[in-house]
Amino acid sequence: KLTSMLSGQAKIDKMKEAEEYRQKAKKAMTRSVFSRPDPIMAGTFYKRAADCYQACGDENRLERLHRIASGDCQMGQGAYGSAAAEYMRGAELVKVSDETIDRKMKEGWKLYGDAANAYYQMGEKGKAAKCRLQSALAYTWNDDEDDEDEGNDVTSKVLSQNALKCIEEAIEAHVPDPLNRYARYRQTGTSAYVDPNATPPTTGSATPQYSKQTMELCRNAVVTTPFAHEPLVDLISTLVEYREYTTALYAAGAASAILEQDGIATISLDRLYGLETILTLAMGDCIQAEQVFLNVHVQHTSYLSSRECKMSEDLFRAIKMRDDDALEEARSPQGSNRACLANLRTDALRLLVQELRINGIARPVKHKKKSKKKTNDKEEPSFAAAAAPVAAAPMSAAAAPEWTNPAPSNPPLVAAAPVVVPAPSAVAAAVAVDDKLEEPEDYDANALHAEMDDLMADMGLDDLSSQEEELSDDDIDLR
Numbered sequence: 001k002l003t004s005m006l007s008g009q010a011k012i013d014k015m016k017e018a019e020e021y022r023q024k025a026k027k028a029m030t031r032s033v034f035s036r037p038d039p040i041m042a043g044t045f046y047k048r049a050a051d052c053y054q055a056c057g058d059e060n061r062l063e064r065l066h067r068i069a070s071g072d073c074q075m076g077q078g079a080y081g082s083a084a085a086e087y088m089r090g091a092e093l094v095k096v097s098d099e100t101i102d103r104k105m106k107e108g109w110k111l112y113g114d115a116a117n118a119y120y121q122m123g124e125k126g127k128a129a130k131c132r133l134q135s136a137l138a139y140t141w142n143d144d145e146d147d148e149d150e151g152n153d154v155t156s157k158v159l160s161q162n163a164l165k166c167i168e169e170a171i172e173a174h175v176p177d178p179l180n181r182y183a184r185y186r187q188t189g190t191s192a193y194v195d196p197n198a199t200p201p202t203t204g205s206a207t208p209q210y211s212k213q214t215m216e217l218c219r220n221a222v223v224t225t226p227f228a229h230e231p232l233v234d235l236i237s238t239l240v241e242y243r244e245y246t247t248a249l250y251a252a253g254a255a256s257a258i259l260e261q262d263g264i265a266t267i268s269l270d271r272l273y274g275l276e277t278i279l280t281l282a283m284g285d286c287i288q289a290e291q292v293f294l295n296v297h298v299q300h301t302s303y304l305s306s307r308e309c310k311m312s313e314d315l316f317r318a319i320k321m322r323d324d325d326a327l328e329e330a331r332s333p334q335g336s337n338r339a340c341l342a343n344l345r346t347d348a349l350r351l352l353v354q355e356l357r358i359n360g361i362a363r364p365v366k367h368k369k370k371s372k373k374k375t376n377d378k379e380e381p382s383f384a385a386a387a388a389p390v391a392a393a394p395m396s397a398a399a400a401p402e403w404t405n406p407a408p409s410n411p412p413l414v415a416a417a418p419v420v421v422p423a424p425s426a427v428a429a430a431v432a433v434d435d436k437l438e439e440p441e442d443y444d445a446n447a448l449h450a451e452m453d454d455l456m457a458d459m460g461l462d463d464l465s466s467q468e469e470e471l472s473d474d475d476i477d478l479r
Contacts, residue, residue, distance in 0.1 A: 046066045174254050
């Protein structure tokens with residue numbers, strides 16, 4: 001967050017100093033009879049002007065323009081390190097600027113891409129790949145801004161096609177596709193290390209066959225700098241928030257390939273193996289998760305004694321056996337795998353484990369709101385609904401049933417409210433709903449049951465109860 005460091009006369013003096021440096025840079029780039037443009041000197045003056053605007057604090061646009069101008073001058077003269085630093089500073093300023101969101105995304109993508117190109121010229125593959133990844137993530141800045149303003153959840157967003165394409169290209173910048181066992185899950189574009197005019201692989205082959213020269217080129221292109229897998233692991237969490245499980249698995253394969261290059265088993269590799277299993281199960285493919293677990297993961301002997309190995313096996317076996325209880329036990333925060341769940345990097349990954357299901361892909365659990373049931377003709381009426389029409393039309397003493405008390409023959413002299421006598425059907429409905437109501441004196445439950453049995457016998461349904469008793473759970477096919 002930018003804060004102003006100068007104010008008053010000090011700020012005015014610093015602005016004048018920045019203007020002087022700008023004039024010197026402009027003069028250094030002017031061609032005359034006795035001189036020619038000097039980009040190195042101009043780049044230095046542009047950088048000093050940008051530093052002055054940075055000291056003022058609230059001159060975002062002026063500082064950004066001078067950073068970009070300094071980077072262009074340094075890039076033209078081969079000062080790639082200085083140019084990359086200026087471009088990255090310009091991209092950071094774009095992100096917090098007041099520009100429109102479309103312009104911010106395009107400028108951020110362009111500036112981080114220029115920084116990646118500068119690092120490539122220096123031979124810094126790790127920094128270049130990281131800048132390409134930041135360039136791709138610039139297309140998600142609109143979601144970050146919406147979340148800060150409105151408090152929305154990132155999982156409700158959709159990753160754009162341009163962002164997905166740039167992200168997958170950045171993943172291949174870390175590890176070429178021929179070395180990534182999940183390269184088939186790439187959704188956009190083709191690998192830069194595969195000849196589009198080459199002969200297709202042999203029919204029946206599980207994986208494409210690459211030449212020795214191609215494989216050797218790919219091994220040399222792998223980023224082997226320390227902690228090179230960390231940006232990819234952070235990217236996996238971001239993709240899980242967008243529910244792009246296939247691309248997240250593609251990124252997990254690249255991160256695992258980086259750690260497998262050294263031939264040393266580490267706890268980071270164990271956690272990535274567990275993450276691969278979770279992502280495969282989130283895609284709804286428990287068979288693929290089991291095959292990779294048996295053919296790749298457990299081939300590293302150290303993985304057999306890890307917590308991630310136990311949790312992975314518990315998860316895919318529970319889903320394969322369609323056992324809800326075993327699945328709940330495997331992912332319970334209080335269960336035996338609680339330490340492994342706590343080691344997951346972000347809350348999005350922990351939530352993904354809770355969203356796994358025994359069938360289909362992982363989906364968020366939706367809590368349905370309880371709606372009031374609408375009364376229809378088949379439902380039993382409530383006591384208030386049964387008594388309301390009766391109160392509106394009171395019955396006369398002549399029409400009253402025998403078990404009710406008749407109206408008095410000699411009414412009192414004082415006018416009184418009419419006696420409301422409920423109908424038998426209303427009383428029966430109210431008795432069925434409210435157990436506290438007293439039953440009438442001539443109410444015979446056994447007689448009613450006998451009458452119901454006679455009706456069922458006339459309809460041919462008298463042996464229904466015996467059929468239900470003979471029917472067992474084995475006779476029901478739940479498939």
